[in-house]
Amino acid sequence: MEQLIIKNAKLNGATTDILIENGRFKTFAPHITPSQEQCELFDACGMTIVPPFFNAHTHAAMTLFRGFADDIELFDWLNNYIWPAEAKLTPYDVYCGSKLAILEMIKSGTVFFNDMYWFQEETIRAAEEMGVRAAVGLLFLEDENGNIAERNVRGNQKLLEMKKQQLFSDRITLTLAPHAVYTVSERNLRRVEELAEELKLPVHIHLAETAREVQECRKEHSGLSPVEYLASLGLLNRNLIAAHSVHLSNYDIEMLADAQAVLVHMPCSNMKLNSGAFRFADAFKAGCRIALGTDGCASNNNLSMFDEMKFAALAAKREDNSPTAAPADYVFNIATTGGAEAFGIDSGEISPGKLADAVLINTDSSYLTGGEFIPGMVYSADSSVVDSVICNGRIIMKHRVVPGEKQIIEEGRKCAAKLRAK
């Protein structure tokens, strides 16, 4: 039996010991002593234990493209920088880029990411090695003949085979990831819908990210918005993860709320690429399920949920013209507890029985002095307050040290340099 005892942690203002057994929180009491010899102890004196972050939309390996092409127009960015560089990616690049991404996520308190990219088995390998959780998408992107690209088909089959043979742990789950309504045809989206039924998997898609996407969708699909179009295909439901969801009509918002689909808000990426502004206050008022994501590092340019929370909270105030929009406790919740809920992970709360995922915050940081209210971190903190991170009952960062980080950075740097070379 694996045991970990966290000593002297602050939880909701009180000091407590916490016993973690076989990956789950078991007992919370003032003094817990080990009941077996094999028991790891962690002294959390001076630290507050909080739920970790769940990053609801990433392209992890794109960490290699950080700063590759900033401050330029979207289509210039895609056509002349990102796509040509991506064409050169090898499985090893994706492995190294994913490890670099996961290192960055752990350092900033994130234990889960929902990914959409190629060479997914490499991302799974990286997540397994580093001890985090990931949802990895079976990618659907079409070739010029309107068929799912051959390498996607092979990659997806491989993932399903790996799942069948239980070649990865239960920290890893799969999604179906059609890229977007403008890159996957109706025929293939219908196939995705059937597969989702058959395999009982969530569907993860970029949705209504740009005004152009909405315009073209309405033109091609009898006036339907991307949300309405997905609804017509039977894809609008609780298992839909709609990344971006920027350009929404009132009716779209109503439908998304009714369906209880997950809207993934990514304020940094939307602002950096000037995609438009998510209607945060409206989606919130309508009762939509909202999660937070960072997107990839080429359009953010980091994976820190601290940045994402602050941008979400402040941008909503600007867009809604009200300083009361997107209050800190709500934003903190959707980045943590709500994120876990959105992906059906039995975690996101520091309480008995839950999967033992947690962040130990060093409250002896100036950023947390004054504001004793934990969600106040939304406005004041950055990744420097994260002391240690626990995922599935294991300490994956201890006092800011992640095993192997020097090598991860060196390898990431090499891959990034190679991809940049003309």
Next chain:
Amino acid sequence: MEQLIIKNAKLNGATTDILIENGRFKTFAPHITPSQEQCELFDACGMTIVPPFFNAHTHAAMTLFRGFADDIELFDWLNNYIWPAEAKLTPYDVYCGSKLAILEMIKSGTVFFNDMYWFQEETIRAAEEMGVRAAVGLLFLEDENGNIAERNVRGNQKLLEMKKQQLFSDRITLTLAPHAVYTVSERNLRRVEELAEELKLPVHIHLAETAREVQECRKEHSGLSPVEYLASLGLLNRNLIAAHSVHLSNYDIEMLADAQAVLVHMPCSNMKLNSGAFRFADAFKAGCRIALGTDGCASNNNLSMFDEMKFAALAAKREDNSPTAAPADYVFNIATTGGAEAFGIDSGEISPGKLADAVLINTDSSYLTGGEFIPGMVYSADSSVVDSVICNGRIIMKHRVVPGEKQIIEEGRKCAAKLRAK
């Protein structure tokens, strides 16, 4: 003679040693050996040396009010939270709050702040002790009879006396700080103008922060905007530091550009209080001098220029409807070199003869892997990449340790708790 040699630092891509003598950069060469026995050595292997941040508008002691009243309307915030709490402030609170603020600034790579608050001698004491630079304002705020409040008058006289007697180092400078056009009458603003002439001091004022301020100014002053009104009083010139400058007409922007006044942009505070959006792209195109500031911790809620840079760069893209607005190198420049220039500090560049202010960045951080372009930090980094900070030739933070930080946090916490108590 005080000597410090920085060994093996990366500067613009090359590795160099740097000799600092009597507070200024002297020699840059591959191998420098000490020429005297008393010489401090600092090994910067694996680090890049960059100019530090200059925070162009703060109320440092308000760090004590961090998280005191978030997510509420501006006038509720001022009337029911901030002003009643400020009425209880003692000089010791301002001392402790300033030290906490300076600790936070050093930890995030800032060596200078331009402050406006009470009990200024306590802020000066804090800045002197911690080794940073500060511009401290002689405050002008009126009592109910339209006279400068008695405690301001006394405080201001004391500051001038301290300056005359050289009771503070040349790291500290003074400004004249009339609070705003709506809190200081025409008569007293004219007095400020005379004093600015006489004492050769810059004038630091909150300007055009809210739509209401502009409306009321136009009503009271024959249709003049706040910028036009200051111009009519002879206050619009190169020595004007205009904090916020949010609600500007095209004509205002033209006048500010012609006068070469300094516009202090504070995106976080403006968004959090929903004051409105600074016209970044327009001010930039008009050739305005722009600096970056954090404002106080009650409306941000931190003093990290990393947050401020990212918000400035991304918000400008949203407001200007273009992903090319506010490119990283420009934003990095106004937070560093441009900030020093705005305050007439002979610093902000890592080159021979300049005052030796610098930040040593740990480039072995995931945040900086991939993007090797230093201004790329604007999008990707946070305070965790700051390893060490040098101000005026002295190391004020070494490997993330600031002398006395534990006590500063403890005292700050006590003061904050006291001020919050009903």
